[in-house]
Amino acid sequence: MDVSYSTAGTAALERKRYWDEAVSSTYFPLDLRFQNAAAFSGDLNVWDLGAVSLSRLDSDGLLYRRQKRHLLHEREESYLITVPEKAEISFEQSGKAVRCKPGAFLVERSHLPYEFSYTAKNTLWVLKVPIATLRPRVGLPERIASLSFDSTRGTGALFVDMIRLVAPRLVEMDAPARDMTGKHLVDILAMSLISDERMLMSDAGSVQVGHLHRVESYVRANLARADLGPQAIADACGISVRYLHQLMKRQGTSVCHWIRVQRLLRSDEMLRDPSCRKLVSEIAYALGFSDHAQFSRHYKAHFGYSPSEARERYSLLSPSGSG
Known part of the structure; x- marks a missing residue:
């Protein structure tokens, strides 16, 4: 309004x-x-x-x-x-x-x-x-x-x-x-x-900053790929797998964990979106999770409630769901 x-x-x-x-x-x-x-x-x-x-x-x-x-x-x-x-x-x-x-x-x-x-x-x-x-x-x-x-x-x-x-x-x-x-x-x-x-990194050199920028951009653009992993990312960004792991370690995380978190954050955004009509299982597959149960388990571990509970909660909080 x-x-x-x-x-x-x-x-x-x-x-x-x-x-x-x-x-x-x-x-x-x-x-x-x-x-x-x-x-x-x-x-x-x-x-x-x-x-x-x-x-x-x-x-x-x-x-x-x-x-x-x-x-x-x-x-x-x-x-x-x-x-x-x-x-x-x-x-x-x-x-x-x-x-x-x-x-x-x-x-x-x-x-x-x-x-x-x-x-x-x-x-x-x-x-x-x-x-x-x-x-x-x-x-x-x-x-x-x-x-x-x-x-x-x-x-x-x-x-x-x-x-x-x-x-x-x-x-x-x-x-x-x-x-x-x-x-x-x-x-x-x-x-x-x-x-x-x-x-990116306040204490990193310009080369490291550039690599991390490319890695983050590539991952967020390819979350739907089920085969998205260290090798695919390293190949696409022109760096070695070992160097990729070093970059993520400096960020306090691992490559696979960071990918999963990005997928969970994107799925949460989709669940919040009242215009998104996808089923929870469709959201899971669209973001590269191998099955619905795996997605729900990771989502609940990260946010504290299941994807279905999240969608219900967000619908009640949205303007269209309040009246």
């Missing part, structure tokens, strides 16, 4: 409360500090894109704080991808202080306290992405939290261009089209993230 908020018709004494509620309902609970609450001006438009949401926020300068008490009752973690249009934003989370100017975008985690501010009137595009949607595409999204990424060229620029182009057209789209658009935006975002060396 699309929602719009504006302080234009709000009494001066009510603007602080009104904007606080608008922001908290769109993203998650936050504490706000206004430069001048009575004179504050802000507009917020929010579009539903299936699992993700896109918003455009125009407002005077403001300080947003995510406090520890806000996290007590939060369930699923989300990431905010924020694109400033007019002024620089300042962000601090987990001891990292970042300044993000127009021409870049910032990644914020919902499950950790933070401070976010801008002193001048600003326009922000914000893509809110659940971690369950982001993780199958980028592996460990924690690696890119509190980082600023270039959006003036390459896939970073394409991601921001797509956001600006998509918003005016959303009113013309039905729910399935919006859902697909949201997935495409996250796919393009993921491409821009994983191409950044900081996503």
Whole structure:
């Protein structure tokens, strides 16, 4: 459902409360500090894109704080991808202080306290992405939290261009089209993230980074292959099997375990998707598992409940299953 908020018709004494509620309902609970609450001006438009949401926020300068008490009752973690249009934003989370100017975008985690501010009137595009949607595409999204990424060229620029182009057209789209658009935006975002060396290994040389990038990309593109294993990956990426094992060992995992986790994360995304009509067994075979029982066993060991229980749980949590 699309929602719009504006302080234009709000009494001066009510603007602080009104904007606080608008922001908290769109993203998650936050504490706000206004430069001048009575004179504050802000507009917020929010579009539903299936699992993700896109918003455009125009407002005077403001300080947003995510406090520890806000996290007590939060369930699923989300990431905010924020694109400033007019002024620089300042962000601090987990001891990292970042300044993000127009021409870049910032990644914020919902499950950790933070401070976010801008002193001048600003326009922000914000893509809110659940971690369950982001993780199958980028592996460990924690690696890119509190980082600023270039959006003036390459896939970073394409991601921001797509956001600006998509918003005016959303009113013309039905729910399935919006859902697909949201997935495409996250796919393009993921491409821009994983191409950044900081996503791969902060202590690795450029050659190792390049190899790991190719390995991760190849595996995620070939999860349906039942014969996907160390030899196939090494051959496709032009490295030895021994070197592949060394790369994964430096990541704290093994090749086969990492492949299985990627399959489980992708299957979880499919189970969450209300438009996915595949049977659980069809999802298992589509992602390279040899049989339904094997898939269910691994899924339950990883997530704590069976694929069938997961689908029922997600259907109850989705907007279409709540009424």
